[in-house]
Amino acid sequence: MDLYDQLPNSKLTYLAEYSSILESAKEHGVTVVDLITLKPTELTKFLPRSINEIAEFQKVLKSEYQHHVFELSRPQSVSREERILFFTSGDEKIDEVLNGGIRTHGITEIFGGSSTGKTQLLMQLSLSVQAPVAYGGLNGKCVFITTEGNLPTNRLDEMITYRRQIPGFEAVSQKNIFTVSCNDLANQEHILLVQLPILMERNPEIKLIIVDSISHHLRVELESKNFRDSQENRHYVDRMAQNLLKIAAKNSLAVVVANQVGDKPLPEGSLCNGVGLTSAFDYDYQLGWTVGWRDSSVFYRQTKQGLSFDNCNADKNRPDSSSETILSDDEDYNLVAATALARKRHLDNGQSSRKTTSLQPKSNSREPTSSSLKQFAAFYGRKRQVETKIPNLGLSWANHLSTRIMLKKSYKASPLIKKGAFDLNEVLESSLFWQPHRSLTVVFSEHAKKREIGYIISPNGIQSVEAIKQLGEKT
Structure with missing residues (x-):
């Protein structure tokens, strides 16, 4: 009988007149919820007590519950x-x-x-x-x-x-x-x-x-x-x-x-044949949502752990049966890689032309267009990396938080790379291809929705990119 768990201070637990029905309920697995929700005639089918005794106990139990729920827990005015x-x-x-x-x-x-x-x-x-x-x-x-x-x-x-x-x-x-x-x-x-x-x-x-x-x-x-x-x-x-x-x-x-x-390293290999399969109720599945991972990272990790939608029996020759299709293309990396390779080819062609035709460049050493770089990236590109970083102290700590905010630093392709407005003769270092990008994300909160905003670290402190743009427009 779970009366002590439901109402630790209940007077029914130590009154002699109710000891028999409590022992019987414990022996036959009857819970407090059963006693409150079921009719006495239904309880007599699996609780060997008289219908009058059950009805009397139900009446006292419901009265005590009403006292605890509605009288002792009345809403009170909150002070300033x-x-x-x-x-x-x-x-x-x-x-x-x-x-x-x-x-x-x-x-x-x-x-x-x-x-x-x-x-x-x-x-x-x-x-x-x-x-x-x-x-x-x-x-x-x-x-x-x-x-x-x-x-x-x-x-x-x-x-x-x-x-x-x-x-x-x-x-x-x-x-x-x-x-x-x-x-x-x-x-x-x-x-x-x-x-x-x-x-x-x-x-x-x-x-x-x-x-x-x-x-x-x-x-x-x-x-x-x-x-x-x-x-x-x-x-x-x-x-x-x-x-x-x-x-x-x-x-x-x-x-x-x-x-x-x-x-939290990515699991190696997929666990098929029904061994080690995870479900949506497992901690590893829910972890990604509580730490702010992208949806693609959450689903990809589950395919590696053998979640049901991994489809172990799928045709491996079909592209859409691979778990890699869950990850989106890393467009920034692909453009930068294509630009770096184009620059290398540009320099190699320039050196070759100097050896053979003095200072005249070859006709095919012209600066590549943005569309050609995207075509290269689409063919030789790679997928976005799977996220692995998680905050310390685990779920025990997270359960006590009212708000969890994630600060993240990544690198994006520079605006010149994205626009294709670069000069291969001027770009000397590959580090100039990248631009730091910081973002603040509300992972979960009791009073705010999950949202993200870009920011920078300035002498003034943390400033959002939107606020800086708005200030620039006013000035």
Whole structure:
């Protein structure tokens, strides 16, 4: 009988008059849901008690459920301090993607690889929260906890200089940022459990807690040699997250953490013949959706693990039966590769012509057109790479997040390559073919849809490409 699980404080569990029916229900596998939803005449078929006894017990059970659900859990008015608030990220367009900015009473995670700008964004938030409410801030202070070294104050000063030129940000200062450095996991635990609550009591104007990064010491010091270790690690992460959520709710503030990424290699080979088949309910299948992978990467990995749509019995001679067709063409790489090869041929033809016909180039050494490069790319091109990067701490940690933001740095073909407006005689280095591209993606959120926006790292901080374009149009 699952009454204790459903209603731990139920008086029915220790009253002698109901002990017989409870024991009988336990013996025959009758649940609380059965007792609430089924009629007494239906229950008598598999519960050997009288219909009157069952009806009486049902009446008392439903009355107690009604008391717990409707009376003890009545909606209560929320005070001003308990309301969920938002403050700006420091960029108007990024705020639109986040549906208002960074929210209080929850944990926002920012994850990404090296040099994606995680710390830059965190420092920007530590200044944005200081702005008055009328300008999108919370008129509050910030606690900045670092686990990978000291806070880069010189860079923060540079950002402050630019921010003070924005209306409403004239008063931002490092004096409003409490900085704490953790050297190991024990120190980090003591700060989060002991020092931080005391600091909050003494400084109620703190509205933002930043941890950069939350997983640095955990991934180094927590051992996972067996199943018991992994279970203990999961419970440790749960307790840490619950503590942060408790502080956020009690003090009406936002918790924003950076998270490092690990690598989940692509499985080798496909598991056919019904061995090791995965399903849509498995963690490996759902992982890609919770970390922001492209749809093509998610489906491709599942074909390699033998998911049902891998179609092991398909005709291997048919192109559409290969799992490679799931991946789209990497147009940027293909264009750059075609351009590099065209330039090599151009130089080789030029050297050959100098040997044979002095300085006159061959007639076929003309600069290739954009269409010819695309034709080359279509024939010799490659597919887009399968994503493997995942944030640390796993699903146990992700379950406690209100928002997960991914920062990503990639390389795109330069505009000259895409337009075909390049001069093979002038392009000397292949690195000039590429252009860095950074993107911010809302992977999941309680208050925002999954969206993506491009950004750059400027002296001012993190700025969206759309905001820069909009500013350029106005000026």
